[in-house]
Amino acid sequence: MDKLTAMRAFVGVARLGSFAAAARHSGLSRSQLNRQVLWLEDSLGVSLFNRTTRKVDLTHAGQAYLENILPVLESLDDAESQLQQDQQSLSGTIKINAPMSFGLTHLTPVVLRFMREYPQIQVQLALSDEKRDPLSNQFDMTLRIGPPDTNPALIEHDITYTSRCICAAPSLLERIGEPLTPDALKDMPCLHYGNLVHGNFWDLQFQNKTHRTRINGVLSSNNGDVLKQAAIEGMGLALLPAFIVGEAIRNGQLKPVLLAWQPPPLLISLLYAPNRHMAMRLSVFVKYIQAAFEQADFMLE
Structure with a gap:
């Protein structure tokens, strides 16, 4: 046998507490099921x-x-389920x-490469600078840039980090001078990211200690590319991540300032609901994103 x-057969009887119920559930006769357990x-x-004539209880040995x-048995079921899903x-x-900003410049090229490699998978990519919960908005996953998420209902898969810096157009710095200390920012035009919860303050880091600095915000926006363009045109100093301003710094359109007072890096992660039977297409996508951005350089020297 x-x-x-x-x-x-044993597990079925143990769960249902009855040979007759387990037999009906499995599609076997009661005598067949009984023979298997015996x-x-x-x-x-x-x-x-x-x-007994009334009920069936596990012995101590049976419970153990x-x-x-x-x-x-659950591991075997998982393996069979994985094989059955396979190409499907x-x-x-x-x-x-x-x-x-990150979605347009960095994520979209990776998604397009992914779709060429897996042509049977369709992607719905929604770009928004609003912080959206993947559960209530019915997303399979959300790419998040910022502090670690504290929602216990979500899994956070760390991808990489991006540095940030304060930068400005050389023409603006020639006109108003470079800030030598963070306190100087309160008298200089600054471009403020509108979704920050701290108001007109920037959190800067010096010797591993964070200092909150008041700024003179002359323009705010919830999109980093808007602030980058304003900075390039000399409208003010901006505090932005490397994946937005890296190229502009390399080609001389923007210049970093207050290099000793850089803010801490931001975590780039994927958030999704925990699921022991995650669909293979989602698992493959997570690994693909991880591999793609492990090679990316989102840190300024």
């Missing part, structure tokens, strides 16, 4: 059930055996939410 089949007891040399084999699961739709 197949021991695995007998183990599943054979298992004989092979183990123990009684797994206390049988149940606790030991359940993880094994590499199809369907992935719904992704990401910030606008």
Whole structure:
């Protein structure tokens, strides 16, 4: 007799508390199911059930055996389910939410490469600078840039980090001078990211200590590219991540200032709901994003 089949028969009886109910659930006759459990007891040399005319209870040995084999059977079920999904699961739709600037410049090229490699997968990419909850908005995952998420209902998969810097157009610095200390920012035009919760303050870091500095905000926006363009045109100093201003700094359009007072890096992560049976297309996408951005340089020297 197949021991695995007998183990599943035993688990069915243990869960339902009845040979008759387990037989109906499995599609076997009661006598067939009973023979499988008896054979298992004989092979183990123990009684797994206390049988009476009214009910069936697990013995102490039966309870211990149940606790030991359940993880094994669940692992086997997972392996079979994974094999059954295989190519079929590499199809369907992935719904992704990401910030606008990062999504346009960095995520979109990676998504397009992913779709060329997996042509049976459709992607719905929603770009927004609003902080959206993937659960209530029915996204499979959200790419988040910022402090670690504290929602216990979500898994946060760390991808990489991006540095940030204060920068300005050389023409502006020639006109008003470079700030030598953070206190100087309160008298200089600054371009403020509108979604920051701290108001007109920038949190800067010096010797691993964070200092909150008041700024003179002359323009605010919830989009980093707007602030970058304003900075390039000499409208003020901006505090922005490297993935937005890196190229402008390299080609001389912007110049970093207050290099000793840089803010801490921001975490780039993927958020999604915990699911022991995550669809293979989602698992493949997470690994693809991880590999793509591990090679990216989002840190300024």
